[in-house]
Amino acid sequence: MAGIKLKNIQKSYLVEDRNVPVLNGIDLDIPHGQFTVILGQSGCGKTTLLRLTGGLEPADSGEILWEGNHKTAFVFQEPRLMPWLTVWDNVVFGLKKSEQNKEKIQSLIGTVGLSGFEKAYPSQLSGGMKQRAAIARALAYEPDFIMMDEPFAALDYFTREQMQKELLRVQKVKHSSILFVTHSIDEALILGDRIVVIERGMVKKIYPVETPAEERNLLDDGFISLKRDIINNLNFIN
Ligand SMILES: Nc1ncnc2c1ncn2[C@@H]1O[C@H](COP(=O)(O)OP(=O)(O)OP(=O)(O)O)[C@@H](O)[C@H]1O
Ligand SMILES: [Mg+2]
Structure with missing residues (x-):
């Protein structure tokens, strides 16, 4: 390519x-x-x-x-998470159900240091945590x-x-x-x-x-x- x-x-x-x-x-x-x-x-x-x-x-x-x-995936200068979705749901947002491999997503959330925050909403995260969730979302899309x-x-x-x-x-x-x-x-x-x-x-x-x-x-x-x-x-x- x-x-x-x-x-x-x-x-x-x-x-x-x-x-x-x-x-x-x-x-x-x-x-x-x-x-x-x-x-x-x-x-x-x-x-x-x-x-x-x-x-x-x-x-x-x-x-x-x-x-x-x-x-292509984007990570913008500001996190742009969906405020009504949890961290987990934001990360899998662009994926079809069949693409949502639980272990992979869990490991990705761990990689960006957000284990334990899967059910948190963006308003409950710090600026850096939001940005890390946005990075996980981009990478989850592979x-x-x-x-x-x-x-x-x-x-x-x-x-x-x-x-x-x-x-x-x-x-x-x-x-x-x-x-x-x-x-x-x-x-x-x-x-x-x-x-x-x-x-x-x-x-x-x-x-x-x-x-x-x-x-x-x-x-x-x-x-x-x-x-x-x-x-x-x-x-x-x-
Ligand atoms: N939608 C817009 N309408 C008017 N001016 C804009 C718009 N978007 C960007 N600009 C102008 O274009 C210039 C470049 O903006 P840009 O956001 O690309 O800069 P940048 O290099 O990303 O800066 P930073 O490092 O601060 O993010 C700036 O002068 C900005 O005011
Ligand atoms: Mg800029």
């Missing part, structure tokens, strides 16, 4: 009769089976790029080519393409680290493609096979990261200089 190709994507929004350009000619290949990270400052157009790529919104111009069939918009931003350091590891494990086992938005340089360096830096609605630079994710140590000289390069050249605030 091939990937997704974005060709000269333009998008602007009308705000009080003013045309605000957000994406100004994005050219990007998102190969299948890779972990592609979109990195950029707040407001640079990351969520817009993800929404357009996933077909949730049309581009003004340009082309988005999906090669092959993809079973997608081959996962689009994630700052999914770990609401999590504490240790939970975040654990979820990053789990996501890398899932990606390795399922050979899935992941398009992952973050504004954290460290997170991009931990996860990405390729780090796509977006600035002012354009692809500023693409950094391939060759070291396998499980062997990465951000304190290694190579990673420190890569991080410095991203910060220095692109004026980032992590």
Whole structure:
């Protein structure tokens, strides 16, 4: 299965009769089976790029080519759970009855650290717990393409680290493609096979990261200089 190709994507929004350009000619290949990270400052157009790529919104111009069939799941910047459904029912929401393997769902809920909260409603969960339920819902669908918009931003350091590891494990086992938005340089360096830096609605630079994710140590000289390069050249605030 091939990937997704974005060709000269333009998008602007009308705000009080003013045309605000957000994406100004994005050219990007998102190969299948890779972990592609979109990195950029707040407001640079990351969520817009993800929404357009996933077909949730049309581009003004340009082309988005999906090669092959993809079973796609989204994790949005906010959890978007159904408030009237329990954690369990939210997680199985997109699944047919025949696809609802109890043991698998239970194990997934355990993986995201929500065992014991299966019957809780979203209003009874913390922000980070809601986000973890949303991640479990996306993974339960067993997608081959996962689009994630700052999914770990609401999590504490240790939970975040654990979820990053789990996501890398899932990606390795399922050979899935992941398009992952973050504004954290460290997170991009931990996860990405390729780090796509977006600035002012354009692809500023693409950094391939060759070291396998499980062997990465951000304190290694190579990673420190890569991080410095991203910060220095692109004026980032992590
Ligand atoms: N529906 C909309 N109507 C008008 N303007 C919008 C709309 N959606 C996004 N924008 C504008 O587009 C720009 C990019 O927004 P976007 O949400 O893509 O940024 P982002 O990179 O995801 O930021 P963050 O890291 O804060 O989530 C912002 O200036 C925002 O105000
Ligand atoms: Mg965003």
